Amino acid sequence: MKKSKLLIKIIVALLGFLFIGIIGNTNNSYALSYKKGDVLTTRSTSASGLTGHNGIYIGKGKVLDTPQIHRYPRVVPVKKWIKDYPKTKVIRPKNASLGNKAANNAIKYFKGKKIPYKVTTNPKNIKKTYCSEIIWYSYYKAGKQYKVPEHGIWMQPGIIAPYAYVNKADVKHNGFKFVDNKW
Structure with missing residues (x-):
């Protein structure tokens, strides 16, 4: 009898924790299990005529980005990113090794660097940089050139x-x- 009462208490406690976890976590992006190289995109901001903002997940709960207001690349906890940019979508390379390489490149080329913020037209030149260029360059150095269609040509x-x-x-x-396609 004592064992069944204890088992019931344990089950009730677990259900309570599960309920609190579901109700207390209203942002899908924050509930994700992030992987190195994940690209976070928000529509919660705009700068220099570009709507939206990007960051790259570099591991250990950190996102590297370069918002215009901070002037240089920075590292922020993913919790702060989600708080500041609640409307965030997340994409991930299908090749996990590529994501790891890109995250390591983001750290190598941008973390702690005093590279001024400026939108430029040559993503291979990082003397000045901006949020989505950091993503592009990090993947480029990992061996992936992210392409977009121009007049039907990628x-x-x-x-x-x-x-x-x-x-x-x-x-x-x-x-x-x-990984998360909901604003």
Whole structure:
């Protein structure tokens, strides 16, 4: 009899924790299990004429981005990203090794670097950079050139718009998949 009462208490406690977890977590993006190289795109902001903002998940609960207001690339906890940018979609390369390489490149080329914020038309030149260029360059150095269609031809973009990372055709063509496709 004592064992069955204890078992019932344990089950009730577990159900309570499960209920609190479901009710307390209202943002799908934050509930994800992020992987290195995940690309986060929000529509919660705009800068320099580009709507949206991107960051790359670099592991250990951190996102690297470069918002215009901070002037240089920065690393923020993913919790802060989701708090600041609640309307976020997430894509992931189908090849996990590629994502790891891109995240490591983001760290190598951008973390702690005083690279000024500026939207430029050459994503291979990182003397100045912006959010979606950080993503593009990190993947480029990992061996993946993310392309977008121009007049029906897939090519390297001059200016990489943040929404290139949530356009379904672009995501599919470049070998990525949506992990969270809800604003």
